[in-house]
Amino acid sequence: MTATSPMTATLIDGKAFAASLRTRIGTAVTAMKAQGITPSLTVVLVGEDPASEVYVRSKGRMTREVGMNSFEHRLPADTPQADLLALIDRLNGDPAVNGILVQLPLPSHMDEAAVINAIDPAKDVDGFHILNVGRLATGQKAMVPCTPLGCLMLLRDQLGSLAGKNALVIGRSNIVGKPMAQLLLRDSATVTMAHSRTSNLQDLCRQADIVVAAVGRPHFVQGDWIKLGAVVIDVGINRTDDGLVGDVDFDGAAKFAGAITPVPGGVGPMTIACLLANTLTATARANGLPDPEGLTP
Numbered sequence: 694m695t696a697t698s699p700m701t702a703t704l705i706d707g708k709a710f711a712a713s714l715r716t717r718i719g720t721a722v723t724a725m726k727a728q729g730i731t732p733s734l735t736v737v738l739v740g741e742d743p744a745s746e747v748y749v750r751s752k753g754r755m756t757r758e759v760g761m762n763s764f765e766h767r768l769p770a771d772t773p774q775a776d777l778l779a780l781i782d783r784l785n786g787d788p789a790v791n792g793i794l795v796q797l798p799l800p801s802h803m804d805e806a807a808v809i810n811a812i813d814p815a816k817d818v819d820g821f822h823i824l825n826v827g828r829l830a831t832g833q834k835a836m837v838p839c840t841p842l843g844c845l846m847l848l849r850d851q852l853g854s855l856a857g858k859n860a861l862v863i864g865r866s867n868i869v870g871k872p873m874a875q876l877l878l879r880d881s882a883t884v885t886m887a888h889s890r891t892s893n894l895q896d897l898c899r900q901a902d903i904v905v906a907a908v909g910r911p912h913f914v915q916g917d918w919i920k921l922g923a924v925v926i927d928v929g930i931n932r933t934d935d936g937l938v939g940d941v942d943f944d945g946a947a948k949f950a951g952a953i954t955p956v957p958g959g960v961g962p963m964t965i966a967c968l969l970a971n972t973l974t975a976t977a978r979a980n981g982l983p984d985p986e987g988l989t990p
């Protein structure tokens with residue numbers, strides 16, 4: 694620790710937060726089952742991408758652990774898009790299916806947007822359907838993408854109100870950066886979006902009370918870019934020779950930040966917990982019940 698970096702950051706334990714979130718979800722599932730409703734999540738996997746296989750397996754296991762029904766459909770990589778759309782149509786019409794998740798990426802012969810937009814928006818637990826994107830952007834009740842929803846929960850837990858905070862989101866993807874910015878705006882933060890063509894990233898970072906990094910480049914955000922006391926949320930998952938690392942130089946940033954998420958054990962576990970939260974929310978809405986408390990923005 695040097696004279697210019699007197700702070701020791703609080704470690705934001707996403708793993709513990711996600712575990713307690715899953716316990717709360719499990720309790721709510723038990724209560725729903727007592728009313729004769731069993732929430733269910735259906736995951737569709739096309740092809741044999743090894744990383745996707747791992748994600749799908751852990752999604753299934755965690756779904757069952759909270760007491761929900763978990764269904765899986767595995768289709769070969771050369772499945773015609775029409776067959777996938779026909780399956781989605783069947784799942785849309787099946788009242789026993791509350792949440793539908795089509796694991797991305799899809800094989801290159803498929804049109805990802807067309808597939809996502811074929812999912813019933815009420816069952817779109819990833820929150821990627823264009824109607825849910827529009828609803829989020831206009832402040833209406835939406836299904837919200839899991840990773841940014843998890844980041845929001847961690848930020849609120851650290852900071853309480855986000856109103857008036859300068860928030861910098863680095864990365865403008867549809868699954869992380871853009872919905873993250875919408876959620877921060879909704880909580881009245883002053884939001885700046887940075888991306889690959891941003892010219893003064895370090896200056897923007899030094900002004901930010903909140904930094905959310907979703908770039909996909911190992912240790913991209915340097916420690917001395919971080920404003921003293923800022924809250925740093927590292928979404929990045931990068932496989933390197935040193936194992937999994939985030940988009941932020943953790944050791945450097947921890948000297949300046951007030952609080953920071955580790956990788957692994959930060960945002961990652963929140964993503965699956967929020968998928969279960971969204972499945973519970975979708976089930977509640979499908980059955981005319983109020984939204985479960987604390988699981989929606």
Ligand code: NAD
Binds near residue numbers: 865889928960
């Ligand atoms: P993406 O590749 O779709 O988007 C990356 C973004 O980074 C782009 O918008 C691009 O403009 C921006 N970028 C690239 N170079 C930049 C630069 N030099 N300066 C500023 N911005 C730059 O990635 P994504 O899907 O948003 O994922 C980002 C990271 O988050 C990846 O490491 C991914 O593995 C990880 N991720 C983690 C979770 C989780 O559950 N923790 C979920 C989704 C994604």
